[in-house]
Amino acid sequence: MARQSIEDIRKIELIDAALAVIAEEGHDAATTQKIAARAGISAGIVHHYFGDKASLLQASMRAIRKPVVRAYVENLAAQGLTTTAGRPALEACLEAHLSPAILTVRRAAAWLQFTARVAYVPDYARVHALVRNRQIAALTRAVRPLVPHQGDAVRMGIRLAVALDGYWMECATREGGLTAKEARLAIDALLSDSVW
């Protein structure tokens, strides 16, 4: 790992601070002043490294999903999987979205702040579309060998993605209202083959 430049360090500090403020006080309350103060630096730094506030926020949105993708890859590796199709890969993907280490209130709350603005902020729409397409693709790929008809795979991929979204949102809105176990049970119900 190459040594981090000051610029890289500051950017990461600002992104972390932005996500903390957004999760705790909401996107509306996340002023550059508050974010910079949270990072322990001056407000001017935001514009020195990111140009404007919007760039910092977009980078922050992107940062939220990195741990999910990383967990998916790690879960695959931990099971020694070389394929992303089939039930074990599906497990790896679901676990990457729902395990308590990943699905924290802070992460879910911050993600909800961004997704709620997708229809109005093109920057956010781009990130969201990218994330959504990859997520549905991964779920569809995993599910394909498990469904009797080809066309069902995409449908089930989308269905799972919507369910995962619902649980992320629930996690952001009602602290401690739902356990990861319950979420897994509900999703297993979706996968029940009695409906095909």
Place this chain on the structure above:
Amino acid sequence: MARQSIEDIRKIELIDAALAVIAEEGHDAATTQKIAARAGISAGIVHHYFGDKASLLQASMRAIRKPVVRAYVENLAAQGLTTTAGRPALEACLEAHLSPAILTVRRAAAWLQFTARVAYVPDYARVHALVRNRQIAALTRAVRPLVPHQGDAVRMGIRLAVALDGYWMECATREGGLTAKEARLAIDALLSDSVW
């Protein structure tokens, strides 16, 4: 129906305008100026009838769910139901949440704007908690005769509520991405008894 006073008329006009602006441009962009202009009246009216902007917005949030409750009641009546327990009542409730007449992009988008702020705006949290509790209660009541164990009813009620939320959010975020039919299929999968 008693004749509406000017006050009632203006309040409704302002609520409609607020929901239109919020759905089209987002909660952040919904200034009193824009809302009043949309309603075709002066900005000062907002404070004359609602006191402040926050009251108008809270009233608008409450207004979103009224058609859902009304549809539920109407659906029950249309089937001549006198009980809110059992499969037909469950149908009535699900249909009230997912029929194209109710689940419009505009309604879903506006609702998402408010729910995303529930953790930060106590006014919104109160409305949300009320709606959520009644929704889960209705679903639980309907589902109770259908599940083998008592404890499963509440769990399934919550599960259905989360799924409905997921589809409302999907409707707000991806225009035309999902049909009401698909949503119903996914929810029926949740109800499959193979998982109990």
Place this chain on the structure above:
DNA sequence: ATTTATAGATTGAATGATCAATCAACTTAT
């Protein structure tokens, strides 16, 4: 080793824009 030069990093005050809320004046209806 010390000094100097230079680029990068950082600060915080100033600017201009936006917005909610107020209110005095004006209009309409009864």
Place this chain on the structure above:
DNA sequence: ATAAGTTGATTGATCATTCAATCTATAAAT
């Protein structure tokens, strides 16, 4: 004539962004 309804300019607060000034670190030169 009285009350209710309505307007829009004004006020004060908040915020993103800019920028001139200051500080720090590194490397070249003496």
